Amino acid sequence: MLLQQLKRPTVAPSNTPQFEPRTTISTDHHIRGWRKAKEKTAAGPSKLHFGMYKAHIQRRRLAEVDAFMRSIAYSTGYSYSRWKRGLDFHLLKRKREFWAKKLRTIGLLEADFNMNNKVLGADAMRAGERAKVLTPHNYGGRKNLRAVEVNMNQYLTYNSIWGRRGRAVVMSNDAKGCYD
Numbered sequence: 001m002l003l004q005q006l007k008r009p010t011v012a013p014s015n016t017p018q019f020e021p022r023t024t025i026s027t028d029h030h031i032r033g034w035r036k037a038k039e040k041t042a043a044g045p046s047k048l049h050f051g052m053y054k055a056h057i058q059r060r061r062l063a064e065v066d067a068f069m070r071s072i073a074y075s076t077g078y079s080y081s082r083w084k085r086g087l088d089f090h091l092l093k094r095k096r097e098f099w100a101k102k103l104r105t106i107g108l109l110e111a112d113f114n115m116n117n118k119v120l121g122a123d124a125m126r127a128g129e130r131a132k133v134l135t136p137h138n139y140g141g142r143k144n145l146r147a148v149e150v151n152m153n154q155y156l157t158y159n160s161i162w163g164r165r166g167r168a169v170v171m172s173n174d175a176k177g178c179y180d
Helices: 002-006 027-036 050-056 060-076 111-131 148-163
Strands: 087-092 103-108
Touching: 027 050, 027 060, 027 111, 050 060, 050 111, 060 111
Parallel strands: none
Antiparallel strands: 087 103
16 A cells, blocks of 8 residues: 555646656766765675776766666666665774674665665655655755754754743654664
């Protein structure tokens, strides 16, 4: 039932502007994306890492092949077998604290899979902006809005509550770090 509800409607309501996500990853878009990426970023268990893709953008023909491979997956929904495996990696939250409960687990996924996910996220945000369906509290990744403003608004709210000696219940939920 959930997947049925999450399906993109075939016909948009008349008051919603129609937005078609991109169907291919152009070579120029591919090059721009990898130019911004940091080479030292860790990737999944295969030997294909960020540095390799950054080296490929130096030769147009190699960049075209990489962009084409990403486009196949992006336009058809096909998932390469190496994209179906990840690598769990534990990071220290604090120096010299090695207890399991003091570690942060991250999942390392394939570099090109991550890059396709960035494109998908950008397309989804653009579609949400155009359809005006994003919550006003969603500041990150939106034009003319910055995540730091959320912190400032929260600080001003707390000061307002304190200044008028009001009562309030505030729920700050950082679900990003909660994997269980």
